[in-house]
Amino acid sequence: QWSMKWLQRVIVTSDTYRLSCRADEATIVKDPSNHWYGRMNRRQHDIEAWRDSMLQVTGLLDPSVGGKPALLSNVDNNRRTLYATIKRRELDEVLKMFGFPEPTTHSPKRDKMNTPLQQLYSLNSAFIWRCANHLASSYTVKPLKDLKLIVTELYHKVYSRDATSQEYDVALEYLNKTGPDGLRRYIHALLISNEFAFLD
Known part of the structure; x- marks a missing residue:
C-alpha cells in the first residue's frame, strides 16, 4: 500500500533532511566541499x-x-x-x-x-524600505530597557531566534546613537541580511 504521508514523514524526520548548514571546524577541514553531506548546503x-x-x-x-x-x-x-x-x-x-x-x-x-544587482535592489528598494518603516512604526523607542525588548522581539520576528549577546550590544549601541530614524534603518538591515535571504 503506497502512502504519500508515510513517505513525507520519513523524509522530513530523517537526519539528512534536518541537517543544518552550520558545522564545526573539524568537519569543514575533513570535508570542505561537503562531498559526504555532513551538513546541508546553504540555499537562497x-x-x-x-x-x-x-x-x-x-x-x-x-x-x-x-x-x-x-x-x-x-x-x-x-x-x-x-x-x-x-x-x-x-x-x-x-x-x-x-x-x-x-x-x-x-x-x-x-x-x-546571486548578483550585485540583487543587493543593490535590497539596499535601495522602496518596497523594502516601506516594509521596514511599517514595522518600525509599531514601536515607540524610549529607554534602554525598552530597546532591549524591541531587539529581542525583532530577532524573534525576523529570524525566529534569540539575539546573541554580541548582536544585542551592537544593536543597543547603534540604536542609542542614531535616535528615532535608527530603528527604521536597523530593521532594514535585518531584512536585507543573508540570514533572512538564505536557508541554513
Whole structure:
C-alpha cells in the first residue's frame, strides 16, 4: 500500500533532511566541499518566499486568496508573490532580477543566481524600505530597557531566534546613537541580511 504521508514523514524526520548548514571546524577541514553531506548546503530563498516572508514579518502581507494579479514593481503591492502579474513577453523586472524563468521558454528548474544587482535592489528598494518603516512604526523607542525588548522581539520576528549577546550590544549601541530614524534603518538591515535571504 503506497502512502504519500508515510513517505513525507520519513523524509522530513530523517537526519539528512534536518541537517543544518552550520558545522564545526573539524568537519569543514575533513570535508570542505561537503562531498559526504555532513551538513546541508546553504540555499537562497526564491523571490516568492523571500518577498512573502518580508511582508509577513513586517505585518503587511495581504492573505486574501484569488483575485486579479498585481505588479511586483508596485511598491504598495501587499499580495502574495504567487499573484504577481506574469506577462509572456515582458517579465517583471523584480522577477527577472531574481532568476525567475522566462515565461516564453521551457524551464524545468530555475537558475540559481546571486548578483550585485540583487543587493543593490535590497539596499535601495522602496518596497523594502516601506516594509521596514511599517514595522518600525509599531514601536515607540524610549529607554534602554525598552530597546532591549524591541531587539529581542525583532530577532524573534525576523529570524525566529534569540539575539546573541554580541548582536544585542551592537544593536543597543547603534540604536542609542542614531535616535528615532535608527530603528527604521536597523530593521532594514535585518531584512536585507543573508540570514533572512538564505536557508541554513
